[in-house]
Amino acid sequence: MNALRSKKALFVAAAAIIAIPSAALAGDGHQDNTWAAKQAIKGGQARNVILLIGDGMGDSEITIARNYQVGANGRLSMDKLPLTGAYTTYAVQKADPSKPDYVTDSAASGSGWATGHKTYNGAISVLPNEKPVPTILELAKKAGYKTGDVTTAELQDATPAVLGSHVINRDCKGPDAMATCAVNDKVNGGAGSIAEQLVQTKPDLLLGGGKQYFDQTVKAGQYKGLTVAQQAQANGYQVVTDAAGLTAASANKPILGAFAKNNMDLEWVGPKPTRTGTEPAKCAVNTARTASQPHLVDMADKALTVLDKQTRNSRKGFFLQIEGASIDKQDHAANPCGQIGETVAFDAAIKRVLQYQKQNPDTLVVVTADHGHTSQIVEDVTLGYTATLITADDANMTISYATADIAGSQQHTGTEVRIAAGGPQAANVLGVTNQTDLFFTMKRALGLK
């Protein structure tokens, strides 16, 4: 593990510590936060809504990232949002939607916050009866707002998919992958795969991975014979595939950025947990990461720049979703440094968003997760797999993954998760709410019918 304690890893840690100052906005307990809290509560309408979803980023995952990156008493950018609550994430059973499914997946939970309706695991913005329901992005676009959908996963993955597509099974990502969604298939008169529907919904920005599905060929209808990417181009999209292309893309036309065949590459690597634990180690930068892929903060920055420019002379602003997707995927993979690196990258995007909000206080910013996950900070080895990391405090932190074998996929958990917000309507995250309530909060903030 000593190889992991490279200069690069130390540089990453040091740079981030400098970049993220300690708790300033969150009450530090020695000063009375009452007046600041009262000021933070704003009613009325927002010009913009920016939703940041840390996939699988429960309170345990946040604490792990905080301890590692800024120390136990440090504060991440996401910790600085003034208003906070707990948020229940359960799905419902397809066969009997009056009954909960206590452990949700990202599809059901995403459909919840995107549409205001609880649904079954695997559903992409369809009800338990498989009928589509409008999403916050679709409603915002219809009302004249600009829109963006950004992720480090495939753009066809559950979280980005729920905003601009409606299929009965989350696996139906492209025209060649419709086996479980006959009713949605274009050849049967349906609206098509997730990839096809996303470009038909036509957000002003679609940035992430999943290029392979945009490269599949449309099988029926007006665009038959074209790839989904070509269909997008025919409808006015600029299609870009690397960071340089993203930088160069014009703000005057919609942008489809597909930067990886599958999910985008991981930021960090580190020790693999074992049954008996590991020697303490630091995480390192993933040198195998494709250099031409933009980081999440780069995509967030481009999205904000473009959407701001496009709406500068408009009464209405934009709706933007930004997902830190591989927090979840690396928790499934029992990869602590993978998980933490993605959380830190997500937090960098949050920092950029909060800078934007500071300049544009008529912006509602919400940071939350779609469900809890497996990883736990423990004292000792467990019945599962553990690894020990050396944190920014120069102390050892042991992380356990114990809901599945290392060869399998660690399980989601059903715990309530943190939701944090600032800006108009942010007070609606206080207390205990449902992920479906977030839809209504965002809808109210944008004044949508």
Add this chain to the structure above:
Amino acid sequence: MNALRSKKALFVAAAAIIAIPSAALAGDGHQDNTWAAKQAIKGGQARNVILLIGDGMGDSEITIARNYQVGANGRLSMDKLPLTGAYTTYAVQKADPSKPDYVTDSAASGSGWATGHKTYNGAISVLPNEKPVPTILELAKKAGYKTGDVTTAELQDATPAVLGSHVINRDCKGPDAMATCAVNDKVNGGAGSIAEQLVQTKPDLLLGGGKQYFDQTVKAGQYKGLTVAQQAQANGYQVVTDAAGLTAASANKPILGAFAKNNMDLEWVGPKPTRTGTEPAKCAVNTARTASQPHLVDMADKALTVLDKQTRNSRKGFFLQIEGASIDKQDHAANPCGQIGETVAFDAAIKRVLQYQKQNPDTLVVVTADHGHTSQIVEDVTLGYTATLITADDANMTISYATADIAGSQQHTGTEVRIAAGGPQAANVLGVTNQTDLFFTMKRALGLK
């Protein structure tokens, strides 16, 4: 497991569902909570502070109890507090207090909220250098407030102990148990064991278990030869040992209620998790529970009645701590129904406290935990032990314990936990704070120097 699906169990569940209405105060997302939130933020001083500690009651444990008792979309009384935040619980290393210990015990975390100082695991309101520091209860008493300390554990257990005693090791519960605390031993000129110090600090109410330590004989000083209980009586305490005695106790003198030799009996019993899971079952009332023991809500009710009566004609009110202690102990024991029953009993005490607050809005109420714990809601069997319960939703919920073998003790976890509050100064729990910050919030609320 069919025996568990008894009429008694069904009655318990039904009664509780009727007793606890669904989300009224917490924003339900369809109505704008902005105005109510602004109204909920009150500065200034409180007449009373009531702190409720759910030991080991992380967000996962809260969600488990909610799902079981009132259903996933139901709301516990603790869910109805208007202002919420996340709260970090880490301890520090004794040898180098500049470094965190990421997984705290109840002693270090309790010392944190009771004194405002981070300390080492096992410390009872002493600093890492083993020196005592004043507690919120001691400061409140000194300033003329009435005080109470209530628990379902032994009164000498960490959470109640940190409010009125100072020893270097949490195990030093009575005069016969001072092996690891020579410096605190009366025979060496110290302040004595936890039991002795508690009655010397003399809160107006001390209610819980741990009778065995009050029955031990004082070994030096003024009360040498008396039991600790006799010492308490000599100093004006009424000593009661059962529910009838508690009911009959006068409000005109301090009350020491020691209702069990060790911890108080559990409320519920249920299935024992196994490596391969269990058949779905319901929890049942613990028929082995000693009928003469008061429930936590009975102790809370007596404490509120007495403290309210004692302060009716005073400008200053009271400080009261109420602990749901065996949430933690039954999570350690991998006993889901034990854990849930204690959480539900704790919530009944919270309901009583919120009724008091409604009549006395100049009361700060804080509900939080001292640390997270092992139990997780999962989809399937894990590498640990699981049991499946039939919830108030008539749906199956599977709970996993996987941080230790079933014969051992499940581990605490280092996750941030929820803190919820209402009343003057409650806004200081918003965002991300430390458990030590809670000391300063309560101190400010009571106007203590």
